[in-house]
Amino acid sequence: MSVYALESVFRPSAVALVGASPRPRSLGRLVLQQLREGGFAGAVGLVNPRYPHIDDLPSVDRLAALPFVPELVIIATPPNDVVATARDAADRGAKAAIVLTRDMGEGSDSYNAALGRLARERGLRILGPNCLGVIAPHARLFASFAAHAPAKGDLALISQSGAVAAGMLEWSRPRGIGFSAVVSVGDAVDVDFADLLDYFAVDRHTRAILLYVEHIRDARKFLSAARAAARAKPVVVVKPGRHARRADTMTHAAALATPDAVYDAAFRRAGLLRVHALDELFAAAETLSHLHIPQGKRLAVMTNGVGVGKLALDRLIEMGGERAELGASTMDRLDRVLPNGWSRRNAVDVLGDADGARYAEALDALLDDSASDAVLVMHVPTVLSAPRDTAAAVASVLAKRRDDRPRKPALAAWVGDDAAARRVLGATGIPVFESEADAVRGFMYLVRHREVQHALMETPPSLPDDVVADVGAARAVVESALADGRAWLDPAAVEQLFAAYAIPLARGIPCADAEAAGAAAQPWLAEGGAVAVKVWSVDIPHKSEVDGVRLGLASAEAVRAAAHTVLARARALRPDARIDGVTVHPMVVRPKARELIAGIADDPTFGPVLVFGRGGTAVELIDDVALALPPLDLRLAHELIGRTRVSRLLKAYRDVPAADERAIALLLVKLAQMAADIPELSSVDVNPLLADGDGVIALDARVGIAPVRRLHRGRGHPRFAIFPYPSEWERSITLANGTAALVRPVRPEDDGMFRRFFEKVSAEDLRLRFFSAVRHFSHEFIARLTQLDYARSIALAAIDPASGEMLGAVRLLADANYDTGEYGIMVRSDLKGAGLGWRLMRIMIEYAAWLGLRTVEGQVLRENTTMLAMCRELGFAVTTDPDDATVAIVRLQVTGGPPGRD
Template sequence: MSTYRFDRLLAPRTVAFVGAGSREGSVGRSVLANLRRSAFPGAILPVHPTEAEIEGLPCARALSDLATPPDLVVIAVPPPHVPDLVDEAGRIGAGAALVLSAGLGSGPGDPGPQARILARRHGLRLLGPSSAGLSVPSRRLDASLFAHAPAAGDLALVSQSGSVAAAIVEWASRRGVGFSAVMALGRALDIDASDCLDHFAADLRTRAILLCLDRVEDARRFMSAARAAARAKPVVVLRAGRHRTQDVDRGADRTGPTVTHTGALARPDAVYAAAFRRAGLLAVQDLEEMFAAVETLGRQRPFPGKRLAILANGLGTGLLVTDLLADHAGTLAEIAAQGPRPAGNPVSLGLDAGGPAFAEALEPLLADEANDAVLAIHVPTIRSDAQVVAAAVAGVVGRARQGQTRKKPVFAVSLGEADAVRDTYAGAGIPLFATDSEAIEGFLHLVRYREAQDDLMRTPDSLPRDFSPDTEAARQIVADALRQGASWLDPIAVGALLGAYGIPAVPLTLAPDIDSAAAAAWPLIAAGEAVALKVVSPDIVHKSDIGGVHLDLVSEADVREAARSILTRARRERPDARVTGFGVQPMVRRGRRRELIAGLAEDPVFGPVVVFGRGGTAVEVIDDRALALPPLDLTLARDLIGRTRVARRLDAYRDVPAADLSALALTLVKIAQLAADLPQVRELDINPLLADETGVLALDARVRIGRAPQGRYGERDRRGGGHPGFAIRPYPAEWVRSLNVKDRTVLVRPVRPEDEDLFRTFFEGLDPESLRLRFFGPVRAFSHVFLARLTQLDYARAIAFVAVEVDPDGKERMLGAVRLHADANHDSGEYAIGVGRDARGTGLAFALMRLMIDWARSEGIRRVEGSVLAENRAMLAVCRRLGFTQMRDPDDPGVLKVKLDLGTPPPS
């Protein structure tokens, strides 16, 4: 339901309160006291079956006795009574309910599901149960259990844990940091983190979002909301229980059994970290780091650049900070000489430096373009007063910002800080930290946010045109194995599957017995090659654990002896295992090749994940790996490689040439594509994957298969197509079309991120009048950020179709495009369209609009809306033919609002 009725929850005019009885110290009484203490301007309406009044407020006997429906109902009653109250609140037309009651959402006989069903029947939004409340300071609404009412500000805090939310609010109250809203989600039967991200991403009063969670229920909704929010403003996330393997709420093992190396490496904490990274969120590890983020974001906006200048009254203190910056991969600015002061960073003023010395040194640093931010560190001494220094720093910064178009960020550390010092820095909008480590963390939060934004906007490399997997052959391989009841592909099928996706592998011959193994090995041995012999068993995944791999066999006798040894040990150590034969392969000398691992694992929350790292039998002990959510492009694949320690070994060193990173990145993209095409592939383990300057080679691989996951993300996403388990909707290849328009056939396909140059060329070829009709004003430049927003789509909530002509060499020329972006509720979508001059009058605009409408219907979107200049008669004619209604924009008479109700099909 996303942001539906959030206005009734966060900006209520009336609040009804059920459960605030006469008992002192009860949850309901405590929250009611906070609500009254916050001077809520609306009506507070207590409801109690026997009390005549509570805290001097007259009581109604039931919700239905209230004269007018309340916007918000606060419920603090025993769990069995909650469903009836939710039903009653819905029936009288209440907008939202805050459920403080604990004990719902788990256990036998749980009334939580019933409450959720009743709420959704009436369109009532639920916050909770087990919520610690909510607070909206600008509305003077504090219906919470927090010890201090949050101050007004522009940070939104959303937390599944009430205690974590209370800790952050209490810390912020002592630091003068304020919030646009604080929401404690509790068990989140209805309103969840995804809904809150959607709301606060669009909230003009919110500059940054703080998110505290321990679990994600609907990964696809979460990833879509998180990616959209992170593009709009900083989102800092703290996850509790990172190393927990059991879901406390359900008592279920979230990791499940793992049988492959990739499965063992894809632990829940690593998968969550990969998801947060892909969404562009700033992940912090603990409350201390979250506090540093709050202090930073509460005072300072994100800024470009990462070079830090350090100013301190002591060289030792400054050097400690430079060490911390280097430890966290930060960048130290180069500082030129300033008068008698020599060049160098940090700038040391001496232990007795006071306010004038700090002011004199800080002014040139603020004006210096060789640094992007300044950190001022003060250690109080008997000759250097902290308050005087704080006033001097605040004064210099205030004067400098008056003349700066880009206000350079300044951070401060005052060891042994006092309230007056804190107030001085807060008044100047300067983040203040108690320690140098907190300051470096705070600085780097903003640096990493900017880098994450750059990563989100980075244009990926185009995939090689010759990468065209044989998906039909791959599907047949998996289908045949499933029909036979197999849960693992046999080695021949594994080789064929890798071959279908162009992943080079060592050829393998399957031999059912010792004699056939010797016969298969003989041609290789006769040619002077050594042979590797491996056990083949659907029940033995790690062959080396039972001595199931013998290498460097150079005679038939060696092969027969190795085969007998494998059978003997397998029968002794795994008597239950079915041994179906032996795999015979030519020996591959590793030489200068690096031994890697690559594959797929399946996470119960986020679905398939791509795993890459250092390979070999000790892969789990070494634990050098990185994870990424598919789908991948070449840019994301290179980033995945770069996040491992083994990446450094892929570069050239001594007489060893660098490995072919392009081939390795393409292999990871192929693995991700395999996951998208074949939901029945549940785990894939290539270990080792050998890499050198000539490319990659899969030396050994195993593939676990099973029925495709069904219904992970609800009805809407099942209609959306693609892999049903992907947390990120993959490229919707099923929407590629060939359309006949007048005398030509054009290819129409969903837009890809690498289409940026295609769009730039198209826009640059449009005349100024066409651009004005399309963008409602003159457009002089098409920046990377502008084009990235048009081409990098979240297919879960937006689509864009581009029409192209393809020449004999495969080069595309863009003729036009249409796009539709759904709102957060997935209820309506706003469209935009542009067609080139040479495609006008061909019917292309009409065809693109029809295709966009078909997509909207398939997604369950109820209406399509748009804005058209009144003088754009051609577009208005297309809209009339398609059945759009038209009306003047009350705010701009030169614009017409067009709308199409998708309850009926468009005219043919």
């Protein structure tokens, strides 16, 4: 239900507390005390049949006896009373409930399961159970048993753990950090992370969102909401369990795709900035929300103490940043404003006697230098320095540049206990850190945020242009193996599967025994080549564990002997394994190739995950690997490669030519597409994958298969956590005046196209569409229209093929349960009467039916008679909005396609 009725959780008009109690230290007593101390202005009703009064407040025996309708009900009763109490709340007209009770059980017969069913059936939003409650300082709502209420602020904290949320509140109090809201989700039988992300993404009191995540249940819903929220404002996440490992993995790729590594890849793809400690949550949020994002990772440092400057640059390089090289013109300018003896390099040492004027002139020069992406201003107290005057000079420079476009970010590190200097700098919006290490970490928050935002903007197509695959042949291979009850493809089937996607694979011939192996090797041996013999067993995932590989065999006798030895050792070491024989392969001699690994691992939460890194038998010990969620395009594939250490070895060095990185990236895209086309793939291990200047070739591959287990609701791939760009919804239409138009899903790069479109829409049409006069379209507003997550939202733009101009667009946003979708439509004012709105509405309704929605609805101003007439003709029912008589609610029951004319 996403944000439905969440306003009633955070800004209710009236509250009831069921389980209120006068007993000291009881949950009902603590929450009542906090509610009153928080200063909630609305009505508060108490429900407890054992007490007619609690303190100086009356109490009633049941919700129905309250003299008002509580918008929010707080439940602090024993577990066996919770479901009945929630049902009473729904009967009384409450819109939401916070359940503080714990020990509600698990499984289909538990109280938790019954409570979740009630929430869906009655439309009652339920937060919890087993949660800390909700604190909304701007609404003076303290519906929690946390020890202290936080100050008002603009950070929203969403925690899976009530204890962590309470601890973070206590940590933040002496530091003066305020919140727009604090909420713990607890068991999350209804309201979950995704719902809250959707809510705070548009909450005007929230500048940044902080998450403490232990696990995610619905990956697609979470990522859909996270991607939308991260496009609107910074979202910072911390997650424990970084060193957990999977047990009984059958492939290297699965072993490398640890649970935490998969979460890390998911957070990166969603545009979330991950940090690894609770205090870093606040530091990252402060930095991201006050500074512009830099264009790169080159940092210039200026300081009055060159030692701390060098330490800062050391830390910068360790964290993946780059030391900026000062431009020639900047060097000349600094020579003019700094005394002899300055460092003449980055870090810029302005010397220990620098005053505010010298700092200001040097900072001006560095801010103008195009060779750096950000500036770190550092100050160390000396007997010759004036920290506060210097801070004021730096603040003055930055204040004058406040309107610069683009605005280069600046950070400060003021070493020493000078709160006044920090306040002067903080007033300009510049983050001030206590040490060079903290300041560099703050800069790298910006760099990493930029990286994840770039990944967030990627919307790979359903069918990448670089991949031409024989999907039918590939599916036939997998379906045949599944029909035979196999969980692993045999070598011949792997060859056929890889051939369908044009993935180079060293040929292997399956042989039942040593004699067959000798015969199979003969053609290669006759040409003067050598062969390799490998054990063939689906039960032995890692051949090296049984010494199951022999290389460089140059005679039939050597092949037979090797096969005999390999089989004997495998049977001795793994008597439980089914051993089908050996496979014989020609030796691939590429002396300057790099050994890599590529594959697909199956994560129980996020589904297929792409794995890439350094390969070989010691791949898990080396642990040089990066992960990404499909779908993948070439840019994302190159970014995946670049996150590994082995990527440096792919470059040319000494007499070794560079490897063909595009061939590696294309192979990763093909694996991602294979996972998209064949949901039955449970694992793929390509190790080793050789890469050199001539391309790539897989020397060994292992493919696991299983019947599809759907992970995600809604249409699309049953196991992909991220919905690909729906290129199948691109089509051509003809308007009533004979004009042709291309209709396609909106992409993130359509920002400029939308701006030009709105210039051709009249003020009156804008008012009818947005229900108020619109004079300015902010970047954030346009981003919400163009940066879509296709799992739940779609916008289809009609475009003039000749000019590229947008003619109109229709959008549809489905709720999280894929039950109802809300639409919006706008056509350029000079195109009214051409039938474009009608055609876009029909395509939208067709899409809603494909998505599986039961209802499409929208709000239309009563005075917009043209839109209302079209809706009636399309079969929409039109009713008056009960909350606003000037607005009509239009609603269509989707039955596989709209009625009406062609």
